[in-house]
Amino acid sequence: MKRIFDVTASGLGLLLLSPLFLIVAIWIRLDSPGPVFYRQTRVGRYNKDFRLLKFRSMRVGSDKKGLITVGGRDPRVTRSGYYIRKYKLDELPQLINVFKGDMSLVGPRPEVRKYVDLYTPEQLHVLDVRPGITDMASIRYRNENELLEQAADPEQFYRDTVMQDKLRINLEYVSDHSFFKDIKIILMTFKAVVTE
Numbered sequence: 226m227k228r229i230f231d232v233t234a235s236g237l238g239l240l241l242l243s244p245l246f247l248i249v250a251i252w253i254r255l256d257s258p259g260p261v262f263y264r265q266t267r268v269g270r271y272n273k274d275f276r277l278l279k280f281r282s283m284r285v286g287s288d289k290k291g292l293i294t295v296g297g298r299d300p301r302v303t304r305s306g307y308y309i310r311k312y313k314l315d316e317l318p319q320l321i322n323v324f325k326g327d328m329s330l331v332g333p334r335p336e337v338r339k340y341v342d343l344y345t346p347e348q349l350h351v352l353d354v355r356p357g358i359t360d361m362a363s364i365r366y367r368n369e370n371e372l373l374e375q376a377a378d379p380e381q382f383y384r385d386t387v388m389q390d391k392l393r394i395n396l397e398y399v400s401d402h403s404f405f406k407d408i409k410i411i412l413m414t415f416k417a418v419v420t421e
Contacts, residue, residue: 226404231330235323242317249280249314256305259285262318267335270355275327277335278318282306299370313418319358331407332357333395340388351395354402359414361398362391367417 239246250261263281265288266274287301302310309315322328328335335356344351366372369387376382398406 227329227407228326230404230407231323234330235320238320239324242320245314246317249309249317252305253281253303253309257284257303263315266338267356268338268341268352269327269335270352272341272349272352274338275322275335277327278321280309280315280318282309282315316358323358327355329355329357331359331402331410333360333398334363334391336388340384343384343388344392348392348396350399351392354399359410360395361410361413362394364410364413364417365394366391 253261260281263279263283264276265279267277269275282303283299283301283306284303306315319328323330332355333351341349341352366387372387373379373383
């Protein structure tokens with residue numbers, strides 16, 4: 226049922242949001258040189274890598290200066306990128322990942338291999354399900370960039386505190402998830418974005 230819902234919802238979403246995709250794509254191209262989409266290797270279900278799609282919100286090559294975005298005004302973020310990230314528009318192309326089967330609408334957010342390699346055997350169970358566009362951890366940590374900005378060592382704070390708590394939340398989801406809980410998380414995500 227979950228996969229049928231994912232395919233149907235992502236297909237309809239891509240169709241209905243196609244005008245918005247076009248507007249955001251033009252905005253990105255006019256604002257800074259580089260491609261419209263940003264592709265990054267993430268770790269998916271069963272510990273397999275896949276290419277996650279996002280609207281590009283940073284200058285080309287920014288990921289070589291670090292994988293963590295710090296603060297609301299990270300200098301690597303473009304002018305359009307600030308608003309694209311604020312309203313989570315950068316995540317919309319992941320509907321393509323959902324339609325293809327790399328991801329689900331709801332599930333643990335996929336991490337990069339660098340951090341997955343630090344997981345304990347128990348934490349690796351978050352990879353038993355498809356990663357998602359949204360999850361409870363993302364809602365709880367929607368101000369993550371601001372938290373990292375206040376940390377003396379953002380990388381260490383993410384690795385030792387934020388990532389550990391997200392994994393705890395996601396392991397709870399993996400052990401007890403349902404279609405109705407997924408719908409609740411989707412509604413909570415919309416509310417969080419709208420009231421941001």
